[in-house]
Amino acid sequence: MSAPLTALGPDSAEPLPRAAGLALDLTGRTALVTGAAGGIGRACALRLAAAGARVRAVDRAAEGLETLAGEAAALRGDLEPRLLDLTDLDAAEASAAGADILVNNAGLQFVRPIEEFPPDVFHTVLTVMLEAPFRLIRGALPHMYGQGWGRVVNISSVHGLRASAFKSAYVAAKHGLEGLSKTAALEGAPHGVTSNCVSPGYVRTPLVERQIADQAAAHGIPPERVLSEVLLKDAALKRLIEPDEVAEAVLYLCTPQASFITGTSLTLDGGWTAH
Incomplete structure (x- = not known):
């Protein structure tokens, strides 16, 4: 049975209340968030919708998307659930047309030593987390370039x-995503498009x-x-990161x-990479 994911000790540095978040008006902007049915993606979709964005919430989990749509009903922005398997790469690319903000979040994890790691799982992880x-x-870029503004936010780690x-597949995919994000930043800069990664440690998901x-x-x-x-x-901080904290960082990169x-x-890692 899994251990409870609770904060540890007096140095846990509890997150600030949600009200401390940065105010932002994204009215008129369209955001696409992948892996939106749960975890970090859900938090990002709700936060962007609360800021007034029209959110395309992409996931392959129909029940989770339905729940998300109900949660977002009272928010300022509209949320449109989109059922999509990101291994369908042509459909993934088509879904991003017209997006002003793109949040690449979807991911999966598989823990095995390299010599025991199934090649088909390795391929799937890289497909979903790097090729998609x-x-x-x-x-997304043609629309962003055409209007001279865009935000690409990649949820790395x-x-x-x-x-x-x-974690060979996950680590390989995230290292690749960091490089892809930097390349998109260099190419997008003359067109008013920024591209960044948000790289959390272990998140309560x-x-x-x-x-x-x-x-x-x-x-x-x-x-x-x-x-x-x-x-x-x-x-250094002995607690898990909350999905809402990651969503606030994503929101900030759109300001x-x-x-x-x-x-x-x-990097939102509680000092993990300070070693």
């Missing part, structure tokens, strides 16, 4: 900056919860020890105050 973002950016054992058992098996420890001895071992920020990674 490329196709989505490719689909500390694993786009560092490596961990047993189903993706993290699901890997507790795999991490326990890989490291030979009980599941209840995974949080403190593996996931948060090297973090006028962030217009000079491009080609970089905003």
Whole structure:
């Protein structure tokens, strides 16, 4: 059974209340968020809609999208659920046409040593987490270039900056996404388009919860020890990041105050990469 994902100790540095977020008006902007049915994607879709954006919420989980649409009903912006499997790369690219803001978030995790890692799973991870973002950016840029404004925000990870054992596909995909994001920044700059990564550590999401058992098996420890001895071992702040905190960072990168920020990674890791 998975260990509870709770904050640890007096140094957990609890997140600020939601009201402390940056005020922003995205009225008239269209945002596309992938992996929007849960976790970070859900938080981003709701935050952008609350700021007035028209949000295309993309996911392959129909039930999760239906729930999300209900949650967004009272927000300022409209939210349009779009059922899409990102392994359909042509459909992914087509879905991004006309987007002013693109948030590449969808991801999956599989924990195994390289010699035991199924090649088909490796291929799927890279398709969803690297090739699909490329196709989505490719689909979004013509509209962004045409209007002289656009925001590409790629949800990367500390694993786009560092490596961990047993996560070869995830680490490879996130490192590739960091490079893709920088390339898009260089190409987009003359057209008013910024491209950045938001690179969190371990976030309180189903993706993290699901890997507790795999991490326990890989490291030979009980599941209840995974949080403190593996996931948060090297973090200065001994707690998981909340999805809403990641969404606030995404929102910030869409503000006028962030217009000079491009080609970089905003790291939200509680000091994990300070080592």
